[in-house]
Amino acid sequence: MSERKTRERMEFFTDVPQPVPFAGAAGATDSPGELRYRIYDPDRAVGNKTMAEHLRIAVCYWHSFNWPGSDIFGVGTFDRPWLQPAVDPMEAATIKQDAAFEFFAKLGTPFYCFHDVDMAPEGDTLAESKANLDEMVDRAAKKMSETGVELLWGTANLFTHPRYAAGAATNPDPDVFTHAAAQVRHMLDATHRLGGHNYVLWGGREGYETLLNTRLGQEADQLARFLELVAEHKRNIGFDGLLLLEPKPQEPTKHQYDYDSATVHGFLDRYDLLGEYFVNIEVNHATLSGHSFHHEVAYAIDNGIFGSVDANRGDPQNGWDTDQFPNSVDDLVPAMYEIVRSGGFGSGGFNFDTKLRRQSMDRTDLFHGHIGGIDTLAKALLVADELLNNGTLEAARDRRYAGWRGSQGAKIMDRSTTLASLADDAVAADLDPAPVSGRQEALENHINQMIWSAT
Numbered sequence: 082m083s084e085r086k087t088r089e090r091m092e093f094f095t096d097v098p099q100p101v102p103f104a105g106a107a108g109a110t111d112s113p114g115e116l117r118y119r120i121y122d123p124d125r126a127v128g129n130k131t132m133a134e135h136l137r138i139a140v141c142y143w144h145s146f147n148w149p150g151s152d153i154f155g156v157g158t159f160d161r162p163w164l165q166p167a168v169d170p171m172e173a174a175t176i177k178q179d180a181a182f183e184f185f186a187k188l189g190t191p192f193y194c195f196h197d198v199d200m201a202p203e204g205d206t207l208a209e210s211k212a213n214l215d216e217m218v219d220r221a222a223k224k225m226s227e228t229g230v231e232l233l234w235g236t237a238n239l240f241t242h243p244r245y246a247a248g249a250a251t252n253p254d255p256d257v258f259t260h261a262a263a264q265v266r267h268m269l270d271a272t273h274r275l276g277g278h279n280y281v282l283w284g285g286r287e288g289y290e291t292l293l294n295t296r297l298g299q300e301a302d303q304l305a306r307f308l309e310l311v312a313e314h315k316r317n318i319g320f321d322g323l324l325l326l327e328p329k330p331q332e333p334t335k336h337q338y339d340y341d342s343a344t345v346h347g348f349l350d351r352y353d354l355l356g357e358y359f360v361n362i363e364v365n366h367a368t369l370s371g372h373s374f375h376h377e378v379a380y381a382i383d384n385g386i387f388g389s390v391d392a393n394r395g396d397p398q399n400g401w402d403t404d405q406f407p408n409s410v411d412d413l414v415p416a417m418y419e420i421v422r423s424g425g426f427g428s429g430g431f432n433f434d435t436k437l438r439r440q441s442m443d444r445t446d447l448f449h450g451h452i453g454g455i456d457t458l459a460k461a462l463l464v465a466d467e468l469l470n471n472g473t474l475e476a477a478r479d480r481r482y483a484g485w486r487g488s489q490g491a492k493i494m495d496r497s498t499t500l501a502s503l504a505d506d507a508v509a510a511d512l513d514p515a516p517v518s519g520r521q522e523a524l525e526n527h528i529n530q531m532i533w534s535a536t
């Protein structure tokens with residue numbers, strides 16, 4: 082313990098300046114090895130907020146610092162000394178924490194996110210795990226006040242340990258449910274102590290491998306009960322951040338219950354949990370569920386459950402969660418437009434739940450991935466803001482639905498009609514409505530023009 086406390090803090094990312102500078106358009110001609118932002122200028126005003134306030138960028142602890150770069154065919158390739166098995170687990174946790182906060186400060190982004198086990202090793206008992214977590218969280222609190230970096234959200238890992246193989250809240254064994262409850266209680270308390278802005282629950286093991294051994298109705302009731310308990314605890318401790326569910330259709334479990342935003346919405350409605358839970362939409366999960374990211378965001382906003390975003394994307398050729406850094410402005414603009422149009426994030430933000438490729442083994446690669454992804458989001462924000470100011474899309478939508486603002490639309494919606502009276506009206510007026518162009522190509526061209534011209 083004393084050894085841990087006296088250990089000298091060593092710089093880890095020695096080749097990187099603090100903070101990584103904004104070079105603007107001038108940086109566009111630099112060589113690919115230069116670490117600088119080309120678009121993301123945190124204090125630049127965009128509408129009534131700064132870029133930093135709009136985007137609320139967070140770095141994730143797990144893929145960036147806790148993952149060695151392994152895949153199912155090969156061991157880790159990354160240079161992460163604290164992951165060596167010979168290092169004492171709490172010592173490893175402190176070296177990792179130092180490197181993580183050095184990274185956040187150098188990258189110059191305002192938030193981070195972590196699971197309980199990312200920051201502190203699991204002990205032999207729940208009590209020991211809690212003590213480890215509390216010690217590391219106290220240390221994190223100091224690092225947060227030194228650097229000004231805040232916690233976008235905390236979460237508990239209810240999927241890695243073998244005890245959770247058949248689910249956490251949806252496990253057939255109530256003792257596993259109870260164990261998961263303890264972990265969430267400890268981590269929600271820790272998130273609250275750190276002034277966390279939200280708390281996330283991702284149900285990677287809440288689903289089934291086969292229906293042959295599964296009671297769907299019972300598992301849904303268990304999950305809802307778990308969510309009720311968490312919401313009640315949130316109120317008991319006075320945590321005022323949002324509780325967020327993170328939809329994902331499958332992987333690691335064959336079928337996950339939080340399939341997509343619409344499924345989560347229906348579940349919340351059915352168990353009277355609307356208003357207690359919102360969604361953390363991951364770009365890669367959206368496409369895995371057969372939707373676009375745009376769809377998932379638009380659905381959540383229109384149904385009042387939008388909370389936060391994990392910005393990592395998939396690879397269209399692969400059917401799994403490749404967690405790549407965002408690099409396509411074209412893909413992000415439509416969803417960004419919906420976010421900005423609806424007033425932007427409240428307590429949510431863009432978390433980078435992103436993984437480097439296994440061959441990206443230089444320490445600076447972690448910076449390249451984040452900087453490029455953040456510049457991509459910043460550019461998408463500029464385009465979305467232009468689209469909003471210019472009003473073309475809203476005008477097109479207004480025109481398209483104009484009839485519903487007239488007397489016939491009002492009559493239908495105010496419930497003063499019956500199917501029979503509508504039929505009589507249609508026959509009497511000899512209705513023969515003419516189809517109207519949806520103007521899709523013109524709107525797509527308009528978006529492209531905004532992308533090409535936004536600076």
Ligand code: XLS
Pocket residue numbers: 236281283285327329363391402434
């Ligand atoms: C996995 C999820 C996970 C959550 C946090 O696919 O994205 O990383 O964001 O538990």
Ligand code: NI
Pocket residue numbers: 363365366402404434
């Ligand atoms: Ni994911």
Ligand code: NI
Pocket residue numbers: 327363391434
């Ligand atoms: Ni995620």
